[in-house]
Amino acid sequence: MDLTGSILVERRHEFTVQVPKRARMLAELAGIINDLAVQVEQAGMSLVGVACGVPGLIDPSTGYLHTSPHLDWHDVDLISAMTEAGCRFEVGFHNSAGVAAHAEVRARRRASQAVSDFVYVTGSSGIGAALVRNHLVEGGARGWAGELGHVLVSGSEARCSCGARGCLETVAARSAILTNAGLSPDAPIGQLFAALRRSDPRAQDAVALAGRGLGEALAAYLNLVDAPLVVLGGLLERLFDNLGPKVHEMIGARVLSHAWAPVGVEPSLAGAHAVSEGAAWLILKDFIGSPDRWCPPPRGTTPYYSVDQTPEVTVV
Numbered sequence: 001m002d003l004t005g006s007i008l009v010e011r012r013h014e015f016t017v018q019v020p021k022r023a024r025m026l027a028e029l030a031g032i033i034n035d036l037a038v039q040v041e042q043a044g045m046s047l048v049g050v051a052c053g054v055p056g057l058i059d060p061s062t063g064y065l066h067t068s069p070h071l072d073w074h075d076v077d078l079i080s081a082m083t084e085a086g087c088r089f090e091v092g093f094h095n096s097a098g099v100a101a102h103a104e105v106r107a108r109r110r111a112s113q114a115v116s117d118f119v120y121v122t123g124s125s126g127i128g129a130a131l132v133r134n135h136l137v138e139g140g141a142r143g144w145a146g147e148l149g150h151v152l153v154s155g156s157e158a159r160c161s162c163g164a165r166g167c168l169e170t171v172a173a174r175s176a177i178l179t180n181a182g183l184s185p186d187a188p189i190g191q192l193f194a195a196l197r198r199s200d201p202r203a204q205d206a207v208a209l210a211g212r213g214l215g216e217a218l219a220a221y222l223n224l225v226d227a228p229l230v231v232l233g234g235l236l237e238r239l240f241d242n243l244g245p246k247v248h249e250m251i252g253a254r255v256l257s258h259a260w261a262p263v264g265v266e267p268s269l270a271g272a273h274a275v276s277e278g279a280a281w282l283i284l285k286d287f288i289g290s291p292d293r294w295c296p297p298p299r300g301t302t303p304y305y306s307v308d309q310t311p312e313v314t315v316v
């Protein structure tokens with residue numbers, strides 16, 4: 001992404017739901033980053049930074065991943081791991097739902113559909129959420145808010161990747177929907193859409209169960225945080241026509257304020273690259289806020305300092 005927010009180069013590598021070993025996945029990621037950096041350098045541009053979104057509890061200031069249940073990664077120093085994997089650059093790591101919510105804020109501004117407050121929910125191999133307040137993503141005290149996928153929902157006793165039973169992810173994660181639809185948990189998602197097109201009852205029931213669980217979990221969340229809109233992204237956006245009405249129905253039935261101020265449910269505008277675009281946007285935002293960190297002022301000129309870097313001045 002360049003300074004205007006335009007995507008210059010992109011590379012997509014989709015892993016199956018059966019997650020490969022961490023070392024292999026990080027080595028592939030390091031290779032992609034190194035290759036893309038060469039393309040940027042060959043185009044005569046300077047690379048300001050590299051950022052990634054990762055599902056789970058992560059400390060963005062250190063890149064330390066405490067846990068990512070469905071990746072089955074625990075206590076990983078991702079910055080060191082990327083160096084060991086051969087990455088030539090320091091990578092910033094952030095929660096994937098949080099960075100996707102940043103991309104949604106930008107996409108809505110571009111489309112002149114800006115909304116100041118909403119709950120963004122992304123679904124794929126897991127379910128993550130982020131609360132946006134006044135156009136800013138609120139990550140909670142440690143940046144770990146929004147683990148909607150591990151909220152208890154009714155109708156499931158299945159064991160979740162986190163170890164608990166009955167989490168939302170046991171009915172609404174990609175592998176759960178595929179399994180409940182009578183498909184392999186690793187099946188291409190196109191098989192689910194094909195089954196829905198031919199009105200396969202198992203596929204319809206699986207998506208309805210996911211929508212019901214999602215609506216139930218979101219209703220609990222909305223009763224606590226008071227947001228006027230829910231935005232469904234990732235796989236949930238692709239399934240919006242099938243599960244959106246069920247989510248809306250559950251919210252209408254269970255959110256106390258809904259009768260006075262109905263909560264909207266809309267598909268995401270951020271598109272399939274929401275996580276990578278949102279992560280890149282964080283780098284860009286940092287660069288625009290403190291350009292002197294990358295571009296030292298010419299010798300003899302007064303340096304520019306951002307607010308948080310302003311040196312202390314003692315008046316005598």
Ligand SMILES: [Zn+2]
Nearest residue numbers: 150160162167
């Ligand atoms: Zn769980």
